[in-house]
Amino acid sequence: MLDIRHIRDTPDTVKSRLALRGDGLASVVDDVLAADTERRANETRWQHLQAERKRLSKEIGALRAQKQDSSALEEESKKIGAEMESLQQASVVAETRQRDLLLSLPNLPHEEIPPGADASANPVLRTWGTPPEIKDPQDHMTIGARLGLFDPERAAKISGSGFMCYTGSGARLERVLIQFLLDLHTRDHGYTEMSPPFLVNRATMTGTGQLPKFEEDLFGISHSDLFLIPTAEVPVTNFHRDEILPEASLPLRYAAYTPCFRREAGSTGRETKGLIRMHQFDKVELVKITAPGNSAAELESLTADAERVLQLLGLPYRVIELCAGDLGFGACRTYDIEVWAPGQNGWLEVSSCSNFGDFQARRMALRYKGTDGKNHLCHTLNGSGTALARLYVALLENGQQPDGSVHLPEILHPYFGAARLGPA
RNA sequence: GGAUGGGUGGCAGAGUGGUCGAAUGCGCACGCUUGGAAAGCGUGUGUGCCGCAAGGCACCGAGGGUUCGAAUCCCUCCCCAUCCGCCA
Structure with missing residues (x-):
């Protein structure tokens, strides 16, 4: 498996090295990058929501301990949970796609090896x-x-x-x-x-x-x-x-x-x-x-x-x-x-x-x-x-x-x- | 294949719904102490992801579910131990 960071940072280098093996791999690299971008966007948003929900849950716990009403916070937390659910589904799809594509890509040929098709x-x-x-x-x-x-x-x-x-x-x-x-x-x-x-x-x-x-x-x-x-x-x-x-x-x-x-x-x-x-x-x-x-x-x-x-x-x-x-x-x-x-x-x-x-x-x-x-x-x-x-x-x-x-x-x-x- | 008991940090081992990424002990690293060492004391000690950074998030065998909130409750699966069956 290739390093996703390497692909992200220098996609053209990766593509040209893969091209030594044959045609058709450049588009796979583009697909990997698209899935990677989508995955990270969803993940970042999800993490912010999770941090927010953790905070609310702690407040709810504190309110309940003092026998006070916490239903407003519970509603809010539930809403956040719903958005997180859909974000997570999208994130899993992108992550699975990224992994499948990465697993299908061959290794990069070493810099010193001779070129040639067969x-x-x-x-x-x-x-x-x-x-x-x-x-x-x-x-x-x-x-x-x-x-x-x-x-x-x-x-x-x-x-x-x-x-x-x-x-x-x-x-x-x-x-x-x-x-x-x-x-x-x-x-x-x-x-x-x-x-x-x-x-x-x-x-x-x-x-x-x-x-x-x-x-x-x-x-x-x-x-x-x-x-x-x-x-x-x-x-x-x-x-x-x-x-x-x-x-x-x-x-x-x-x-x-x-x-x-x-x-x-x-x-x-x-x-x-x-x-x-x-x-x-x-x-x-x-x-x-x-x-x-x-x-x-x-x-x-x-x-x-x-x-x-x-x-x-x-x-x-x-x-x-x-x-x-x-x-x-x-x-x-x-x-x-x-x-x-x-x-x-x-x-x-x-x-x-x-x-x-x-x-x-x-x-x-x-x-x-x-x-x-x-x-x-x-x-x-x-x-x-x-x-x-x-x-x-x-x-x-x-x-x-x-x-x-x-x-x-x-x-x-x-x-x-x-x-x-x-x-x- | 059947029954029972288990899977928590390098190891041992707590924890049965909220401040638990997780007590405690051992081990390890560094420091203090010492003529030197041991003991003692102090500090630290997992992995990954996101982010320029500050920082955040995830992970208590795996996956799903319940819940405002899960190491903790429920379901499925995997693995380990012991006994029974079977077998080289």
């Missing part, structure tokens, strides 16, 4: 590693089927398309990757491990920005007003919703493994092959809560922590920066990490690391008490560390051998208990 304008910041030379590389689905690592047909039978069931050593590899990632981030990178609920309420989804605008992307639970989380970002960031943290406790760094559930409405036919886009996938997520002055540096180290996953696994990757037009709803700056996938002959996004500034913090009233004694909004960040299904794709496709087996990166050997995946 993904084609995203610059590549750096590339790591060299894609392996593989003759006639196979797709991960082919490899998985041959080695018996998962069973897409039966997964579709029990749940539908877009779900996967890992089997045997394939299931073991999935579990092992979770363990490896959590160990890395908690032991080496200083994150605190969290294991949050996978179902959350509406307020939580609103806090991180999934609601009210993107309900169609979520799986909801009938008769309960709960939603399946699309990422651990949601429960973990909201862990501190409505709190005022001591400044000395910042930054907070959390790592959490959860499954992620996404409707992926409207994405059928796009990257739907195999494990790449699923309704349910596993992910280890990194979340940070910082003071405003540190969030830029924390985004760099967060991205480095995610990159380290691929470095340790020896998987070639590149880091791109999202241009203003490609930025997610709540983010002000985002780096995507893409791993090389020989079977796709292309790059696969395995991590998206974003700084949200105070956008989420304002929605969820997440603040810290500064050394100046005042309360300030925190900054929030998160990034995948990393998505498991696509990492799995990369491991199979980069590790495939001419003999049909898959060599695993050395660092996984003690976790997995073997150096390779062979025929079942």
Whole structure:
């Protein structure tokens, strides 16, 4: 959520920054300002009347205590009450409208990020590693089927398309990757491990920005007003919703493994092959809560922590920066990490690391008490560390051998208990 | 799911219709006192909104109602505790 004061004070600046994301947002800003003006006018008038009524009520109380007639004052107070009633109704309408509009506005892109309308304008910041030379590389689905690592047909039978069931050593590899990632981030990178609920309420989804605008992307639970989380970002960031943290406790760094559930409405036919886009996938997520002055540096180290996953696994990757037009709803700056996938002959996004500034913090009233004694909004960040299904794709496709087996990166050997995946 | 008891400031805990934004205690901050400390004494100590400011207004789990006036009475909902049922 954007700061209404900022919009009020410099509406043209806000409009021009929002225009970087696309057209049509300037009129929303005007609507917000109109609702804000109306709301404040009603509120101010209401407050004056309330002060007057409080005074009258005290007089009435005093008169009654002395057994004197107070009916004239009571009449007057009643009249004031009637006007207050209509003012309040108008004020609530304006306030609701203002809030709804504010909740629908995306974050302002950071000043330093590249302009551009879509993904084609995203610059590549750096590339790591060299894609392996593989003759006639196979797709991960082919490899998985041959080695018996998962069973897409039966997964579709029990749940539908877009779900996967890992089997045997394939299931073991999935579990092992979770363990490896959590160990890395908690032991080496200083994150605190969290294991949050996978179902959350509406307020939580609103806090991180999934609601009210993107309900169609979520799986909801009938008769309960709960939603399946699309990422651990949601429960973990909201862990501190409505709190005022001591400044000395910042930054907070959390790592959490959860499954992620996404409707992926409207994405059928796009990257739907195999494990790449699923309704349910596993992910280890990194979340940070910082003071405003540190969030830029924390985004760099967060991205480095995610990159380290691929470095340790020896998987070639590149880091791109999202241009203003490609930025997610709540983010002000985002780096995507893409791993090389020989079977796709292309790059696969395995991590998206974003700084949200105070956008989420304002929605969820997440603040810290500064050394100046005042309360300030925190900054929030998160990034995948990393998505498991696509990492799995990369491991199979980069590790495939001419003999049909898959060599695993050395660092996984003690976790997995073997150096390779062979025929079942 | 059923029954009962509860949700008040950082914590504990008063308050059942008017001067209560809220006693008291603890904690915390500052000051006095002291060679230093403890004790003691004094002062202060929530959040948000409106306003250039002075200041005003709101908030006692949430929302609605009754009333001239609600922390206090009524209704609905949420949450917590305990017991029962059920269950991993």
